Amino acid sequence: MNDSKKYFAxxxxxxxxxxxxxxGTKIWHFCHISAGCEIGENCNIGQNVFVAPGVKIGNYCKIQNNVSVYEGVELGNYVFCGPSMVFTNVQRPRCKYPQRGSQFYAHTPVGDGASIGANATIVCGHSIGKNAFVAAGSVVTKDVPDHAIVMGVPARICGWVCECGEKLREDLVCPKCGRHYIQAENGLKEEK
Structure with a gap:
């Protein structure tokens, strides 16, 4: 998986x-990719990105400049992380009482197709649902359902988004591609 002829750094x-x-993955200027992480195929890792040991990044992800992906974070396929967005991994950090090691790091899964805007903060231990959209500058302090649009501090649901990225109408139909959605256990799912 690590043949230098198969990816660019x-x-x-x-x-x-x-x-x-x-x-097919591209890793740009001044990045640090740690031993023990797994980055999928055809990803684009922007300038000054840190990927910690134990992190799993799916295929076709785009991580913009100045993002640190800490241990405990797991990105699905086609995840977008905007410039300077922040993941955390310790729920109650204290310099005097260091919490180093996997047992201290909260799991933060990000579902396939999710997008996280620039300068957003994801408090660890919360999941970002499939195809969800976290608006720029938002602070996520609880789980984000599938296809939800969240914004604000703290982030709150303000609408629903299609897999293609378009905001859904009130009847949960995408005005761009025509997909229909219905309520599901964890947000919305496409009606087949």
Missing amino acids: HPTACIDEGAGIGA
Whole structure:
């Protein structure tokens, strides 16, 4: 999985031995990719991105500049992380009482197709649903359902979004692609 002929890394990127990187992935200037992480195929890792040990990143993800993906975070396929958005991984950090190690890091799964806007903060231990949209600058303090649009501090649901990225009408139909959605256990799901 780590054949340098199958992925691109800028000469300034630091790729630790033992990092798993899929074919077609591009890693840009000043990134640090840690041993023990797994990055899927055809991802684009922007400038100054840090990926910690134990992180799993799916296929076709785009992580914009200045994002740190800490241990405990797991990104599905086609996830977009906007510039300078923030993941956390310790719920009650204290410098005097360090909490280092996997047992202290909260799991933060991000579902397939989710988008997280620039400068948003995701408080650890909360999930971001499939195809959800977190608006720029929002602070997520609870789980985000599938297809929800959340914004604000703290982030609240303000609408629903299609898999294609268009805001759904009140009848839960996409005005762009015509997909129909219905209420589901964790947000919305496409009506087949």
